[in-house]
Amino acid sequence: MAIPLAGVSIPMKNQASREPVRCALVGLGRIGSILEEDPLREKPATHAGAIQAHPDCKLVAGCDRDGDRCAAFAVRWKVAAIYRDLRTMLGESQPDLLHIATPPEHHLEAVRCAVAQRVPVVVCEKPLAPTRAEAMKLVSLARRGGVRVMVNHERRFCVDWRHVRSVIQEKPLGDLESIRATLYMGEHRRAGEMLLDDGTHLIDALRFITGGEFKRIRAWGDARKRGGTLWAAFTLAGIPGVLEVGGGRDHFVFEAELSFARGRVRVGNGVFEQWESRPSPHYRGARSLALREDLKFPVTGYFANMVSAAVGLVRDPKAPIESKATDGLAAVSIIEKILGAIQKT
Ligand SMILES: NC(=O)c1ccc[n+]([C@@H]2O[C@H](COP(=O)([O-])OP(=O)(O)OC[C@H]3O[C@@H](n4cnc5c(N)ncnc54)[C@H](O)[C@@H]3O)[C@@H](O)[C@H]2O)c1
Incomplete structure (x- = not known):
């Protein structure tokens, strides 16, 4: 449905x-x-x-x-x-x-x-x-x-990612301050292959939710070794971000963690969490993050x-x-830029 x-x-x-x-x-x-x-x-x-x-x-x-x-x-x-x-x-x-x-x-x-x-x-x-x-x-x-x-x-068609896009646009948690994205999709795979195969989804999803472009890409690590890990740093819509892509893990992770002025969102495969800033139960006079237990997307469509x-x-x-198709082209272009940036470091 x-x-x-x-x-x-x-x-x-x-x-x-x-x-x-x-x-x-x-x-x-x-x-x-x-x-x-x-x-x-x-x-x-x-x-x-x-x-x-x-x-x-x-x-x-x-x-x-x-x-x-x-x-x-x-x-x-x-x-x-x-x-x-x-x-x-x-x-x-x-x-x-x-x-x-x-x-x-x-x-x-x-x-x-x-x-x-x-x-x-x-x-x-x-x-x-x-x-x-x-x-x-x-x-x-x-x-x-x-x-x-x-x-x-x-x-782009999932209700959870579309919700995150609306959180960025409508700012109930304030401004988006930074992005961390993680991709582990197979213990014995090469990070470069994973970046093209599965990373295209993550890069496109980040472009979709922010409405911005990847710029100032730098990258480190090993894209070619089986089980290796690579890191990329970038700005997206002017916001600083990092992406980690790696083998060597026996589990899958496909997620983005978005830090806002007044909260945090984690979204990805099998995970959705929206945390909001509240008076802290741990420190007097400070604020801590509390998980919105009522906000779940069991079906993404x-x-x-x-x-x-x-x-x-x-x-x-x-x-x-x-x-x-131009969004697909943009994702492949960003992936090539990341892989090219590793070779220069
Ligand atoms: N959107 C997603 O979540 C998602 C998930 C998995 C794969 N994919 C993508 O889907 C595509 C297929 O991946 P897959 O995992 O299903 O691969 P697959 O190998 O299971 O299936 C591909 C099929 O294409 C057939 N094929 C190859 N060349 C052909 C040709 N010239 N004419 C006719 N048939 C041909 C193969 O015989 C095979 O049956 C890839 O681009 C992959 O990245 C997307």
Whole structure:
């Protein structure tokens, strides 16, 4: 079920009676389909799951170069139109919406196919491309070809991250003073790979909530060694921040800690805390932070709201794109700047 979000075009209930939005999916792997079977994840958790759960959408076709994945997908989602070749799928199924859930190296080629077949709207997985140069080509190709690309940086569609954005904008805790972001996504991984793979979400989410740009980037550490850690310091919207990305931990952490003049927020995977300044129970005449126990976001709506936003783009060609290809390009550019800055130190 989609959660209504300010600023995101969500279809009205009676829109279900309109012509369905024809959705096709390329990449029938983990985020395309398979993670829907994870009993612990918030559902829907995949493109196929979110498309099928949306009252306006019809999953008309799927494509993967792997035959076993095609077969499993056809059974799981009861889709008969299965292809091994993207051009053929697009030519025959004529979708309104193409979901690209292949590895980043294939995103540019997939958008090229969408342009050739005049698919009006594409949802493209992150990172937009493996390099800034390729992301720039993708942005320009889509612009010239008239394809509207929305990047699945799904924090933009999560109610918890959107709440944090409103805390920054409306200032109930005063001004944002500093940012600390942390990313540990696999014990034996390289920090550089993690930064591109998962860090693209974190960088985009920080740009989204602050509405600002990363500047004055400096970085240290080891991006290439398995289990290594890297640090980056920056300003974002003029606010000082640090980012730590590391292997060597046996647990996942994806979070931002935001320090405000009168409070603190922690937001990330499986964590939301809003702390507010109150008269201290520990020190006379001082103030301490107290946790708002009443403020929780057990359901974020991440995939459901993302698909609703994509449906809004199909229904209204003039609707603004919440997570633009240029935002995806910005994230990849910042990542390259961080990695380049390490090499200079
Ligand atoms: N938004 C998220 O939270 C999230 C989570 C996981 C992965 N992702 C992203 O989604 C993308 C896919 O990741 P994944 O973990 O699902 O990978 P995966 O390997 O499980 O699935 C990718 C699928 O694409 C298929 N494929 C590759 N090249 C193809 C081609 N040319 N034509 C047709 N099929 C092709 C592969 O056979 C595979 O089945 C990546 O960009 C990844 O970064 C996003």
